[in-house]
Structure formats: C-alpha cells, structure tokens
Amino acid sequence: MLTLGYMRCFWCDExxxxxxxxxxxxxxxxxxLEFTVPACHSCQSILSKAEFEVSRKSSLAIAALAASLPPRHPNRPRSGHLQPTYxxxxxxxxxxxxxxxxxGEKLSSLPYIEIKVVPDEPVEARIRGTAPADVQKLIDIxxxxxxxxxxxxxxVCELTVSTDLDPKISADQEFWPRIIMLxxxxxxxxxxxxxxxxxxxNVFMHIAVSEFQVNSGAWGEGTVIKGGTKHTIALSYNPQCVRRVAAxxxxxxxxxxxxxxxxxxxDEEMRQFILGRRDSEDEPVKEESERGTYTTNQDPHCVVISSEPDGLKAFVRLYGLHLRVDLGMEKSDLAPFGVICEIDGSGMRQASKEDILNALGEVDGMPFSHPWK
Ligand SMILES: [Zn+2]
Known part of the structure; x- marks a missing residue:
C-alpha cells in the first residue's frame, strides 16, 4: 500500500x-487499497458524489451491469442498483x-398501479409487481x-412527480399514468x-381511501419478458463527472x-477540476470521439501514463471507454507506467511492459475530443 507521510489532503492540498x-x-x-492517497472528509464527500454519478447513473453504470458484477457491499445488496430516470x-x-x-441480478420489476384517466373514457386500472404484497405495501404507505x-x-403528503418521458412512450395510448414504489x-x-x-x-386517492385490498387470489403466475423485447432506459447524470473521475x-x-x-x-488547476470547482471549456480530459458506441466487455480497467510528443498524458480505460487526461508538457524523460484494475474489485496491480504496449497500441491514432464539440 502506498502511504504518503504528510498530513496534507492530496486533493485540496490543505x-x-x-x-x-x-x-x-x-x-x-x-x-x-493498493493505491490510495490521504484525503480530507470534505474532498472525500465531493469526490464520492461524482463517483456515484459515474458508477450508478452514467452509461458506465450500464457497462458494470452488463458485466454482471456483484454489489460491492455484500451486506447491502442495494449498493449495486442502477439509478436511471426510468x-x-x-x-x-x-x-x-x-x-x-x-x-449481479436479473432485471426485477417494481410494484406499481397504473390507471387510465383519459377524459370521457372509462377508468381502468392495472396492478403490477412481483407479488401482491408489494402492491399492498405501496397502498399502505x-x-x-x-x-x-x-x-x-x-x-396531506408530498409526492415526487416525474413527467420526463420518452416521446415514443408518451405518444402510446397503452401508457397509463402510475404510482410506483421505488x-x-x-x-x-x-x-x-x-x-x-x-x-x-384524484382517482388514486379514491382507491386509497376506499376499503380496496389487493386480491392475491387473482394474481397471475410470474410474467416473462421475451428475449428481444425493447427496453427503454433514460439516464440522467452529469457527464462531466465521468471526466472528473478519469482525471x-x-x-x-x-x-x-x-x-x-x-x-x-x-497541478492546482487539475485538482480544482477534479473537485468540480473549475468550469471551463478547456477541460484537461477528452473522450474518444465515438462516445456511446463502445462495446462493453469484461476487460479490466487500465491506466497508463506516457510522455507523448505533444505532452504527458494519462490514458484511462474504464469498461472499454477511453479517456485521455492531459498532464502538461514536461516530464518527457519519464518511462511509461500504469496499473490494471479488475472490474470486480479482486485487485489492482502495476501494468507489465506488455500491458503498457497493448494499452498504448489501442489509443494510437485514436481521436480524442470534448464530447460537446
Ligand atoms: Zn481535501
């Protein structure tokens, strides 16, 4: 383990x-724990917010799920939930x-009650979930x-209301508004x-104040979503968090x-960027230009520091997505070095010469840019 012998926070330098x-x-x-640095509480909490966006809400979170990784906290199974908008x-x-x-789990369905409330049409409702008890709980809450x-x-109560819906689903009469238990x-x-x-x-309130109970007798067997069924997923996250974490x-x-x-x-500018205190168009991190089309895989994360002709760079590969961190112009005498990090948390190690050559080969000639350009 690396320990640095001073009582200065690595990130804010205080x-x-x-x-x-x-x-x-x-x-x-x-x-x-092979690679840690001393950090103060304030920086830790700033960074963990950015890391949450990346690991649970961003497109990289989908990559983690596609790789069927187990939750990082075995005692807290919820630690692995993806948090999409829907x-x-x-x-x-x-x-x-x-x-x-x-x-590390299959897709699971959330309990919800949907009600057709089209004006001048009969009211219809559907009650859905894994088990009747889940929907009953929703009503009881x-x-x-x-x-x-x-x-x-x-x-009476305050409910979160979401109207941020995929236009195709919104246009479909089969979509009925609903209350969901998250x-x-x-x-x-x-x-x-x-x-x-x-x-x-208004309609749901009538159900809630009535004697209505979820009828477990009429509950069908588990439904199976057929292979090839299109899933609609909406992610909402701050993409700069991905670049800050790469930095x-x-x-x-x-x-x-x-x-x-x-x-x-x-050095100061980089740390300010990492802590989210620098908002400028001239970010030190660029992404591979084919953003969003990378293929997910089980390959470990890889970080290589290399002196390139146009300056010192860190190439960071996370779940197959390549990012480049610009570290300035000097240090041209530095031999390349790096680390390999298994995505399932089973360990990190220094990259071998071969790892480094492979990693540099992957990014050779790869166009990097700011994703908004
Ligand atoms: Zn600090």
Missing part, C-alpha cells in the same frame, strides 16, 4: 487534522412495466400519509404532464507513483 485513505480508482469501479419495458399483459436493474396528523393548511419504499407518480398527474392522483484516476496515479507534481499552475 493541512487537515484528520485524513482518510481515498481510493485512486473508486471502490465502486473495482478499485482496491427503465420501462412493454409488459406481456399490456402497458409498460417499471423495472430496476441491479448489479400512501394510506399512512393520509392518516398522519397535521394542522390546518398543511400538506427502492427504499419511496413513492413516485409518473405521467405525461402535470395535468395527467393530477387526474391520476482523478490519471492524475492521482501519476502523482502517487512518480512522487512529482504537474508543472506550474497546472
């Missing part, structure tokens, strides 16, 4: 009383199922809100627009192994 070991490659991406799949019995993706004591003028027993209403959400809530890995590794800093102002 002297702090308490420092903890920060994984250079985030734990959520498979990073282990994941919907046509339900074999009609409508759109609400699903959840978790690391809502009834719990209604029972809670409150003063005059106070809200992990952590949180309720959410999903509708095409606020007006439809209101109509839904953290590339820069962190360079400094931890070489014991050197970047030249002049660049």
């Amino acid at each position: 002297e702090k009383e308490k420092l903890t070991a920060d994984h250079i490659v985030p734990r959520a991406l498979g990073g282990t 994941l919907m799949v046509p339900h074999p019995y009609g409508g759109y199922g609400e699903s959840l993706m978790s690391a 809502f009834r719990g809100f209604l029972k809670a004591k409150r003063g005059p003028g106070e809200l 992990p952590g027993d949180r309720l959410m209403v999903r509708a095409r627009d606020p007006e439809e959400a209101m109509r839904f809530c 953290k890995i590339g820069y962190g590794l360079f400094r931890a192994i070489s014991g050197q800093r970047l030249q002049a102002d660049l």
Whole structure:
C-alpha cells in the first residue's frame, strides 16, 4: 500500500487534522487499497458524489451491469442498483412495466398501479409487481400519509412527480399514468404532464381511501419478458463527472507513483477540476470521439501514463471507454507506467511492459475530443 507521510489532503492540498485513505480508482469501479492517497472528509464527500454519478447513473453504470458484477457491499445488496430516470419495458399483459436493474441480478420489476384517466373514457386500472404484497405495501404507505396528523393548511403528503418521458412512450395510448414504489419504499407518480398527474392522483386517492385490498387470489403466475423485447432506459447524470473521475484516476496515479507534481499552475488547476470547482471549456480530459458506441466487455480497467510528443498524458480505460487526461508538457524523460484494475474489485496491480504496449497500441491514432464539440 502506498502511504504518503504528510498530513496534507492530496486533493485540496490543505493541512487537515484528520485524513482518510481515498481510493485512486473508486471502490465502486473495482478499485482496491493498493493505491490510495490521504484525503480530507470534505474532498472525500465531493469526490464520492461524482463517483456515484459515474458508477450508478452514467452509461458506465450500464457497462458494470452488463458485466454482471456483484454489489460491492455484500451486506447491502442495494449498493449495486442502477439509478436511471426510468427503465420501462412493454409488459406481456399490456402497458409498460417499471423495472430496476441491479448489479449481479436479473432485471426485477417494481410494484406499481397504473390507471387510465383519459377524459370521457372509462377508468381502468392495472396492478403490477412481483407479488401482491408489494402492491399492498405501496397502498399502505400512501394510506399512512393520509392518516398522519397535521394542522390546518398543511400538506396531506408530498409526492415526487416525474413527467420526463420518452416521446415514443408518451405518444402510446397503452401508457397509463402510475404510482410506483421505488427502492427504499419511496413513492413516485409518473405521467405525461402535470395535468395527467393530477387526474391520476384524484382517482388514486379514491382507491386509497376506499376499503380496496389487493386480491392475491387473482394474481397471475410470474410474467416473462421475451428475449428481444425493447427496453427503454433514460439516464440522467452529469457527464462531466465521468471526466472528473478519469482525471482523478490519471492524475492521482501519476502523482502517487512518480512522487512529482504537474508543472506550474497546472497541478492546482487539475485538482480544482477534479473537485468540480473549475468550469471551463478547456477541460484537461477528452473522450474518444465515438462516445456511446463502445462495446462493453469484461476487460479490466487500465491506466497508463506516457510522455507523448505533444505532452504527458494519462490514458484511462474504464469498461472499454477511453479517456485521455492531459498532464502538461514536461516530464518527457519519464518511462511509461500504469496499473490494471479488475472490474470486480479482486485487485489492482502495476501494468507489465506488455500491458503498457497493448494499452498504448489501442489509443494510437485514436481521436480524442470534448464530447460537446
Ligand atoms: Zn481535501
């Protein structure tokens, strides 16, 4: 393990009383304790937010799921949940199922109640979930809100409403607005627009205050989503977090192994970028131009630091996505070095000469750019 003998936070460069070991490659991406740096609580919490975006909400989170990785915390199975805005799949019995993706598991369906609330048409409802008890729980949670004591003028309850829907699903009459029970027993209403959400809530309120119970006798056998069924998934995340995490890995590794800093102002600028405090068009990280079309695979993450003719670079490959971190112009005498990190958290090691040659071969001639250009 690498330990640095000063009480300065590696990221903000301030002297702090308490420092903890920060994984250079985030734990959520498979990073282990071989490469850690001392970091203060404040920087740790800033960085862990960015790492959460990358490992649970970004396109890289899908890569992790495609690789069937187990959750990183065996005692907290929920630690592997992907957190998309939504994941919907046509339900074999009609409508759109609400699903959840978790690391190391199959797709599981979320409990929900959908109600057709088209004006001047009969109201119809569908009750869905893995088991009747799940949907009953959803209703009971809502009834719990209604029972809670409150003063005059106070809200009955506050529900998250999402109207951010794929245009194709929105145009489909088979989509009915719904109330969903998310992990952590949180309720959410999903509708095409606020007006439809209101109509839904009015009808759902009638169900909730009635004697209605979910009838387990009428519950069908488990439904199977056929292979080839199109899933619609919406991701919502800050793409700069992916570049910040890549910078953290590339820069962190360079400094931890070489014991050197970047030249002049660049060192400070890089750390400010990593901490999300620098918002400029001229970012030190570029992505391979074919962003979004990379193929997921089981290959380990790879980071190589190399002096290229146009400056010192860190090439970071995460689940097959290549990023380049520009580390400045100097250090041309530096021999290339790197690390290989298994994606399942089973360990990191220094890259062999062959690993380094392979990694540099992969990025040779690869166009890198800012994704928005
Ligand atoms: Zn700090």
